[in-house]
Amino acid sequence: MLDPNLIREMPDVVKDGITKKGTDPSIVDDFLEVDRKRRDLIKKIDEMRHKRRTLSEEIGSIIARGGDAEGIKESVRETGTQINELESELRNIESVYQDLLLRIPNLPYSAVPYGKDESENVVIRQEGEKKEFPFTPRSHWEIGEALDIIDFKRGVKISGARFYVLKGLGAKLERALISWMIELHIQKHGYTEIFPPFLINRASMTGTGQLPKFEEDMYHIEVDDLFLNPTAEVPVTNLYRDEILSEEELPIKYVAYTACFRREAGAAGKDTRGIIRVHQFNKVEMVRFVKAEDSYKELDELIDNAEDVLRELGLSYQIKMMCTGDLGFAAAVKYDPEVYMPYQDKYVEISSCSNFEDFQARRANIRYRTKDGKIRFVHTLNGSGLAVGRTMAAILENYQTEDGSVIIPEVLQKYMGIDKISRK
């Protein structure tokens, strides 16, 4: 969430920022109104509590001296009743106040280009040549089925639309990618591995910004009020919810593999074929907790860590910068590395690297103590490194040969024990 003081002191800046994200700025006025009421009420209650406390102490000393305190007791009792009434009023106002704060999106970083929606995102650079084939390249789903390593029909039978089954060398390739990516981030980029729970409570989902606004995007287990992990960002960032770290521990860099579950509620009819958009996928995620003054330097590193995965796999890609309208709720800035997919002759999102500044840290109450004892919010960042299913799709398409087999990228060969997946 935003700093309430910022909204109070510079409401126009906040309105401008959230308008660029496509949010109705009237929420700021709603907030200011409730904020005023809240503060007036707190002041009133504090004064009355002070009165009650003073009188109460007086009663103590009267009784200690053996005097009669019945009269004064009665008046304190009355004050107490009044306080109770005001307190219940405050509770109502407080919950509206909190809810509004949780629904105001983060402001875009100054360098983010203005744009209404994804059509106005900006490609900032391209790396590597698009792969050229002396034959017409096949789609990853055609290749996967022909090699008998992806089974779409039976995935649907077991679970439903947008589920698939990996088999044999397909399953092994998925596993190899996960291990290799994690190892790369640990050994080469200095991350520490985390393996978090996949079922997540409401407080954690609120901490990173999935709730309260996006409940319908998540799988929810009603009996226990738990959510299926939508991205490792959630459990890993919430590792330090309600904690105060020390400055010396920062930056903290974690890498986590998780399965990710998404209902894809608004995506009917989009990417219906293949393994690009599914309800369950594997992802290796990088998360950083950093000092405010370092967060943009840290973001550059994070993006480079994601790119390194693509470079090592020999895949060509581009980096796209999200415009204000496509930033999402919690991010201040977001870059999406996109991998080249030969069948569609298109770049497809394979990672997403964001700086949330202190937006998540305020929600999740993640702070650190500076060397001179001040307490400040950390900045949180995260990025995929990479989405595993999409990486597999990219490998199948980019490394296909005319006879229908697929070359295994060199870095994965020792994990696979082979250099090629061939038709039987």
Added chain:
RNA sequence: GGAGGGAUGGCUGAGCGGUUGAAAGCGCCUGACUCGAAAUCAGGUAGAAGGGCAACCUUCUCGUGGGUUCAAAUCCCACUCCCUCCGCCA
């Protein structure tokens, strides 16, 4: 699932109805001593909210939410989590 025990500041741990936001120890910070460090000594050291230009003042918080009382860390109720034993179990 059954029975019992517990939850206090960065940590350990006292307090069990009246200046107790909280003893003591550890840790950390500052100062003294020292060429420097260690040891020692002195002092400081929770978070949040509201008010004030500020110094500072006020309020809230001893797992969470209610209740009793003039007054609750302390008494009562519910919930959550942790520990021990029993049962079940991948």
